[in-house]
Amino acid sequence: MRIATWNVNSLRARADRVEAWLDRSDVDVLAIQETKCKDENFPWDLFERLGYDVAHFGVSQWNGVAIASRVGLEDVERTFEGQPTFGKEEADAVQESRAIAATCGGVRVWSLYVPNGRDRNDPHMQYKIDWLGVLKDQAASWLATDPDAQVALVGDWNVAPRDEDVWDIDLFEREQATHVSAPERAAFHAFEEAGFADVVRPYTPGPGVYTYWDYKQLRFPRREGMRIDFVLASPALAARVTGASIDRQERKGKGASDHAPVVVELA
DNA sequence: ATGTCGCCCATTGGGCGA
Numbered sequence: 001m002r003i004a005t006w007n008v009n010s011l012r013a014r015a016d017r018v019e020a021w022l023d024r025s026d027v028d029v030l031a032i033q034e035t036k037c038k039d040e041n042f043p044w045d046l047f048e049r050l051g052y053d054v055a056h057f058g059v060s061q062w063n064g065v066a067i068a069s070r071v072g073l074e075d076v077e078r079t080f081e082g083q084p085t086f087g088k089e090e091a092d093a094v095q096e097s098r099a100i101a102a103t104c105g106g107v108r109v110w111s112l113y114v115p116n117g118r119d120r121n122d123p124h125m126q127y128k129i130d131w132l133g134v135l136k137d138q139a140a141s142w143l144a145t146d147p148d149a150q151v152a153l154v155g156d157w158n159v160a161p162r163d164e165d166v167w168d169i170d171l172f173e174r175e176q177a178t179h180v181s182a183p184e185r186a187a188f189h190a191f192e193e194a195g196f197a198d199v200v201r202p203y204t205p206g207p208g209v210y211t212y213w214d215y216k217q218l219r220f221p222r223r224e225g226m227r228i229d230f231v232l233a234s235p236a237l238a239a240r241v242t243g244a245s246i247d248r249q250e251r252k253g254k255g256a257s258d259h260a261p262v263v264v265e266l267a
Numbered sequence: 268a269t270g271t272c273g274c275c276c277a278t279t280g281g282g283c284g285a
Contacts, residue, residue: 009272009273009285010272010273010274012273012274013272013273013274034285036273036274037274060274060275061273061274061275061283061284062274062283062284116284116285118284118285158285214271214285215271215272215285216269216270216271216272217268217270217271218270219271258271258272258285
């Protein structure tokens with residue numbers, strides 16, 4: 001079985017590329033982030049044509065997460081328990097479409113689009129830290145209930161957990177950039193402490209290996225990227241992993257997403 | 268270079284988010 005995660009940065013703008021990739025990648029499950037559409041604008045036909053069931057959660061032009069599967073799509077859940085809300089004013093805080101789950105071929109898959117943070121001192125950063133904290137507590141509780149649970153927490157984590165996960169850590173520190181701060185890294189590592197493992201890095205070691213390259217400033221041709229898209233697996237699922245890859249090719253050419261797909265192979 | 272994208276509302280540009 002093959003499971004993939006991909007921040008497509010608008011599904012409608014990239015429908016042809018996503019369909020072509022899905023057709024040739026031979027994945028059984030694809031978790032998608034940043035569909036950037038509401039359910040009523042979602043391209044359901046694209047997945048139907050290729051034989052995938054799909055569930056989507058999108059409430060505005062922002063965020064949007066989906067799971068496509070050809071090995072079953074059961075017990076779909078939109079948002080996790082206690083998922084924090086966000087709004088510029090407290091009065092308009094809403095539940096954003098950043099998390100959707102489904103059981104696919106016996107694996108509980110969560111497609112996650114972690115809040116960006118925007119700036120180390122922006123309220124969005126506290127939202128990001130809280131969001132990750134509540135999700136971690138939930139994920140830990142699932143393992144406490146069933147230590148043998150096969151759970152995949154996949155998506156755009158918007159955290160670069162190690163210095164080698166950005167092209168120039170000195171620059172990021174000078175600029176007090178997001179994604180590399182101590183609280184963000186601690187929030188990410190808490191998942192590892194709870195028993196979840198990054199199952200991709202062992203097969204795609206750095207430095208210089210990334211999943212995202214900004215559109216600006218020729219970041220991709222300059223090989224200046226960030227590793228921020230991860231598949232974190234519970235112990236029972238991690239034990240099944242036989243390989244993983246980052247499809248850097250898909251970042252090339254006109255009309256590419258700024259993120260590459262990440263694929264995990266299971267025995 | 269504040270260097271690129273994609274969305275929306277609106278209307279050939281501005282605002283927002285990443």
